[in-house]
Amino acid sequence: xxxxIVISDGSELKTDVIFYAMGYGSMYGWAAKLILKYVxxxxxxCWVLGSDTTTDPSPWEGELRNMWKPTHLCxxxxxxGNLHQNRHYSQFLLLQLKAxxxxxxxxxxxxxxxxxLG
Numbered sequence: 001x002x003x004x005i006v007i008s009d010g011s012e013l014k015t016d017v018i019f020y021a022m023g024y025g026s027m028y029g030w031a032a033k034l035i036l037k038y039v040x041x042x043x044x045x046c047w048v049l050g051s052d053t054t055t056d057p058s059p060w061e062g063e064l065r066n067m068w069k070p071t072h073l074c075x076x077x078x079x080x081g082n083l084h085q086n087r088h089y090s091q092f093l094l095l096q097l098k099a100x101x102x103x104x105x106x107x108x109x110x111x112x113x114x115x116x117l118g
Contacts, residue, residue: 027066027078035076043071044114046078062109068093069108 004014027046031039043066050060066078068089079086079093099106 027080031076039073039076042073042114043076043078046080069096072114 003016004012005018006012028040028043031043032041045057046064046066048056048065049063050056050058050065052058052060067081068077068079070077077093077097079090081089096106
């Protein structure tokens with residue numbers, strides 16, 4: 001696993017964890033643009049519940065897809081929303097990560113198959 005990132009000027013920055021703040025937009029779109037379309041397709045839509053509308057495709061999964069929990073791609077997590085959501089859910093996301101680092105089994109609710117692409 002990489003332990004550094006290379007900056008545009010060619011210098012290398014040693015790190016343990018990389019967080020990338022992407023701004024406003026579709027999580028699927030950002031993943032496809034910044035990583036690979038294959039990655040976005042493997043993860044599927046984010047935020048939606050599955051109410052069977054055009055912007056929220058089925059099936060119903062019970063909670064927001066791919067937000068603040070593991071995705072179908074190992075070590076790729078999405079954290080987003082407004083200031084309140086970020087402040088609230090950052091604690092739960094970090095507790096989940098810490099539990100995994102410590103070797104605890106943490107079940108994930110709503111980790112169904114990807115039924116749709118972005």
